[in-house]
Amino acid sequence: MKALVLTTATRTTAVEDLPIPTPAAGEILVRVHAIALNPVDTLYTSKPIAAQPQRVVGTDFAGVVVEAAANLAASSDARTKPGARVSGFLQGACSVNDRPGAFAEYLVISYDLVWLVPESLSLEDASAISMCGLTAAQGLFTRLDLPAPFGSDPKSRPALAPATVFIYGASTSLGLYAAQLVRASARASGRHIRLVGAASASKHQLLRQEPYSYDALVDYRDPSWPEKVRAAALGGNGVQYALDCISEGETVAKVHSTFADDVEGDGHFGVFRAPAGGGYQPQGLRVKPVYGAAWEALGVEVGYNGFVLPANPEARAFGVTFYNYLSASAPSGAPVLQPNPVRLMPGGLERVVPDGFELLGSLQVSARSATSGRTETWMRPVSGEKIVYSLGVAP
Ligand SMILES: NC(=O)c1ccc[n+]([C@@H]2O[C@H](COP(=O)([O-])OP(=O)(O)OC[C@H]3O[C@@H](n4cnc5c(N)ncnc54)[C@H](OP(=O)(O)O)[C@@H]3O)[C@@H](O)[C@H]2O)c1
Known part of the structure; x- marks a missing residue:
């Protein structure tokens, strides 16, 4: 062959x-x-x-x-x-x-x-x-712990408070699958989710439509996009969950700045590059960026x-x-x-x-x-x- x-x-x-x-x-x-x-x-x-x-x-x-x-x-x-x-x-x-x-x-x-x-x-x-769809699902359902639209009956779980999910890099391959999966999660669980994205202005029309259906979009080339994301969240004061589908350099700190003041710890912030590869510093961030690699799903x-991902x-x-x-x-x-x-x-x-x-x-x-x-x-x-x-x- x-x-x-x-x-x-x-x-x-x-x-x-x-x-x-x-x-x-x-x-x-x-x-x-x-x-x-x-x-x-x-x-x-x-x-x-x-x-x-x-x-x-x-x-x-x-x-x-x-x-x-x-x-x-x-x-x-x-x-x-x-x-x-x-x-x-x-x-x-x-x-x-x-x-x-x-x-x-x-x-x-x-x-x-x-x-x-x-x-x-x-x-x-x-x-x-296959790869980016799964990676987006890992980010949302194993790192952010949003209710998955599969597995145990999502409707049998306790009702969850309305929340805002922010996807930075909404026009990346990861972002396009993540938006669809956020919508599927909301449909399956009955939870009200407001979806906010950052992408080039040229992609906003696509992203407003099905199957992405963003509620609000900002242009990542606009220097004031983080404040606009905070204002676009439910309550107008920052988001509860975020995926940084770029995870390079200053994107991680900027996405971090969109969180509501009462959000902290694990389970809210998914990133797709490790700190060394993405060139960012996770130390000192109140909301911890949680990284994982698609490869883990291969089970080996x-x-x-520079590190070893154990068989998982x-x-x-x-x-x-x-x-x-x-x-x-x-x-x-x-x-x-x-x-x-x-x-x-x-x-x-x-x-x-x-x-x-x-x-x-x-x-x-x-x-x-x-x-x-x-x-x-x-x-x-x-x-x-x-x-x-x-x-x-x-x-
Ligand atoms: N951890 C994992 O297992 C895993 C799995 C898959 C991917 N990844 C990583 O995740 C990243 C994204 O992968 P992908 O395949 O989804 O990427 P991709 O589809 O190739 O991303 C291309 C898009 O990125 C957008 N973009 C470029 N610079 C940007 C910026 N500064 N801010 C916001 N958007 C920007 C561009 O949008 P415009 O053209 O509109 O500007 C372009 O459409 C890569 O670094 C990849 O290696 C990690």
């Missing part, structure tokens, strides 16, 4: 031939039809943390099940059946220890770490959802940016539950989450590095260049979109 392979010593990434992997116990073999790009895919190919000479890169994928491991022969789970349309994510080169990557014609993965794609969703659209120990069975169980929630509308229902607007790029695996990685760059998201200097229409700056490649498999 063809796969996109990082050679760590030279920091180069190229399409190479590799053997098709064999599913181990509990795993399925997937023919990959579409892949979606994430900032981490470029970050850890330009500055590798992998300890191996070569690694298959890439996180997000969608495809069709080819076969399942022999021990799944008796399983009635639809994800173990050849022909099932599934989506999920792998770690790519984003770890020190050896982990598989998704930018390949075939991959193997635990059957319960993929979700069933309904017929109403193309595999290209589905590939945009991960060597990451609870995080894996949450990932399984979340993907069951996404699977619930298959085969014939409407998607549970709407995908980010997708930019379907020309070419396949061979164009990922020269075009897709070039567009995303390897700098921080907030430092991404406004222009790549390229004139092709598909090389215009990325804004509120997911970069997706089809691997050219006949439907």
Whole structure:
């Protein structure tokens, strides 16, 4: 098969031939039809943390099940059946220890770490959802402790006071899924939530509409946005919950300044970069920024940016539950989450590095260049979109 392979010593990434992997116990073999790009895919190919000479890169994928491991022969789970349309994510080169990557014609993965794609969703659209959709859910339901719209019956829980949730970076991939999940949480629990976001003014119209339905929006380029967020909250005096979907440099302190004065401690402030990677100081903040990594849902120990994320069975169980929630509308229902607007790029695996990685760059998201200097229409700056490649498999 063809796969996109990082050679760590030279920091180069190229399409190479590799053997098709064999599913181990509990795993399925997937023919990959579409892949979606994430900032981490470029970050850890330009500055590798992998300890191996070569690694298959890439996180997000969608495809069709080819076969399942022999021990799944008796399983009635639809994800173990050849022909099932599934989506999920792998770690790519984003770890020190050896982990598989998704930018390949075939991959193997635990059957319960993929979700069933309904017929109403193309595999290209589905590939945009898996990693950032799950990360947004982790942020909201395990770090902010908002009631999840799945698992135990949300309506059976005690009534919760109305609250304001603020999403900084509302047009990021994370932000677009987080808004949908906040709305789903409010619907399922009956809790009144006012949703406030910060994004470029050019994205406000999109964000006011379904499925995001923001109540108030500010422009992150307006220097007075933090005061405007405080004023837009219920009671006009600051927010109860916030996600910083950028978590770089001064964004963390600025988002922190939007909290109501009586909010403190854990469980209110979700961030998606660790302090070292994001370049911010969490010390001394009254409301503690709580970081977590999507990788935890894979349920294995991960060597990451100078620290080790231990194997976390609870995080894996949450990932399984979340993907069951996404699977619930298959085969014939409407998607549970709407995908980010997708930019379907020309070419396949061979164009990922020269075009897709070039567009995303390897700098921080907030430092991404406004222009790549390229004139092709598909090389215009990325804004509120997911970069997706089809691997050219006949439907
Ligand atoms: N912890 C985890 O497991 C995890 C998982 C996924 C992602 N992440 C991290 O989370 C961050 C976001 O990832 P993503 O994939 O959601 O990003 P993304 O979709 O690539 O974000 C691009 C968007 O960021 C917006 N943006 C750029 N600078 C901004 C700023 N200073 N303030 C507000 N918005 C700004 C841009 O909006 P405009 O074009 O409108 O300006 C652009 O649309 C990345 O650093 C990523 O590595 C972490």
